[in-house]
Amino acid sequence: MSLRSPLGTAKGLGSAKEGLHHWWTQRVTAIALIPLTVWFAFKVAVLSQSDYQTVLECIGSPWSAALIVSLIVAAFYHAALGMQVIFEDYIGHKAVRVGAIMATNLLLFLLGAAAIIAVIRIALGG
């Protein structure tokens, strides 16, 4: 049974006026983050007392770097989507709400870009 009205089904829009993409993307990134975060948390735990060279090699090996970049993309995308929902729920003033979402998106993009650049530099031994 569908809870959508025939008009709603035809237009494909929910109350957010932009369809399913936000909700769906949050789930896809969530599923990707399940193995990636568990793997990364235990990897960093094992490296927590290691010397600089060992950490460099373990983080910068090709598969490891690829997985960390994937983790970064999924995590920052997931964070941006989640923070957007929080702001939409609690900030009533539209201009403040849009501004907060935009500022958070830009900041998370910058942080994600910085993290990816760091991993690439570690992987390429720069």
Place this chain on the structure above:
Amino acid sequence: MSSNNRPLSPHLDVYRLPLSALLSVVHRGTGAALSIGTIALVYWLMALAGGESSFSTAQAFMGSVLGRLMLFGWTFALFFHLSNGIRHLFWDAGYGFEKETVKTSSFIVLAAAGFLTLLVWIVAFTFTAGV
């Protein structure tokens, strides 16, 4: 017409939150905290990319009492959000909405989050790669 029997929405000040509602609040809180906590991840990766001296500075901070306390909170927030997030995925698929099931899964989420947090710290203090 009397309106005394109309149902009232729960007044949050006098309403004892069930565990599942409390965990819902904590899920959102840990999500926001982890978003801010990404700064620690970026800092650590940048320090590692920056060379041996910046890395040892970062490691010294992460290994200090304050650093470890922050990381402990970080790992618990991560594993709680992960465990409860998996429960959300089951709900999204339409499973686990019965009252008793929700109660049981709440305890499973808390136990899993606690277990994974302790496990990752035991691993951190027990195993060391490359030495």
